[in-house]
Amino acid sequence: MSDVILALDTSSGTRTALVRDGRVLATRTQLDARAHAEHATPLVAEVLTEAGIAVGDLTGIVVGTGPAPFTGLRVGLATAQLLALAVDLPVWGVPSLDAWAAGAFAADPGLEEVLVATDARRREVYEARYVRDPGAPGGLRRVGDFAVHRPDPVAGPVPAVGTGTTLYPEAYPVVVAAVDLDPGRLADIGLARARAGEPVPLTPLYLRRPDVHGVPGGREPLAPTTPTPAAEER
Template sequence: MLVLAIDTATAQLVVGLVDTGTDTDTDTDTVLAESVETTRAHNERLVPTVDAVLAEAGRTYGDLDAIVVGCGPGPFTGLRVGMASASAFGQALGIPVHGVVTHDASSTLIDAPSTLIATDARRREVYWAHYVDGERVAGPEVCAPSAIPVEEVDVLSVPEHLADQLTVRAREVTYAAPRPEGLVRAADLNSASAPLVPHYLRRPDAVEPAPKPKSPALPDVHEI
């Protein structure tokens, strides 16, 4: 099964092509090509990056069997780019699209009894999720770095610029960005695809403008 993996929930634009072999046994996954790029231009870079990854692997859109996309947590604009593009690809190609929690994808890359994954939520907050023996036991949630209700883990995955803001004790501090193989491992490729559900965790920054009072110079509708 040839799977296109996409994630736009973090500062990294993640695109990759993963061959799961003749079935969906993830133990046989092979990453044929990938791109993990730190950028703010997810919208402009996503489709050209998918094109480049397919070309590097010597494959075309018609070769794809499924798509996996990270559904956050992440910012409204970033998630919309990846999820809308994945949905459009899936509809155009007639193949299933599977959504996964982005933090779940990162956790599959870490072999530890307990892990905490944290990413930048801006506004002096972080998105976080806690894992024990590979299973998510709390989160994803959003809060201030010092307010995460987890005291100690074996591995803390957090971007370097946020590491000293967290009070969680850890034997190892690293940053496991979501990668194509992690996204595919986090997906249940044997299940039927379902509607994608974004994990915004808070309201978008954009708000509707407040209605302006009617000018007294305008006649009342009953007067017309």
């Protein structure tokens, strides 16, 4: 039986892809970062129509869990969960930064380590460091936790990728070129982890910082938390 996976990510704009057995059948991207609710469902419908796939033919849904601002991220999570509930499908969560890292490793076969930095607004970035790991589901492994902080110059020539590298080039002197967040890679990672029995939680990673201080280097680990309305991005 074929694996037909719908992937959806609203961490930065709205991206969706339909993947069958590792091959992308259709994909859509809308970079409007403030209109996720208007785009998510229509883009999903477009990829299904283009690929000639009915919702009932899907075998799973993968959704990006951030880190990202509250308003946009909740749209993707809600859309994926409602669709999965309607047709009784499994839905798996994958951190969006994982897909950025997977794209970097695919773009440069010799790359062994990459730093992903994406826009957290408020002049901050989300960061996570990854290493290539052929033995891990999805082919990569995150080193440490996610962090949110003001962009600091990277110590050493660590290649970086993500929207943060464009916004703050002085902090990321070595950049992996021509890499974007590919929802198809999100699908691959989610399916691989689910098959391996690894956790694929739907816990969202929001923009809010936890109430902790004193983390070395000014970097605070990002807590998976549901903020109050006052904590939404301004």
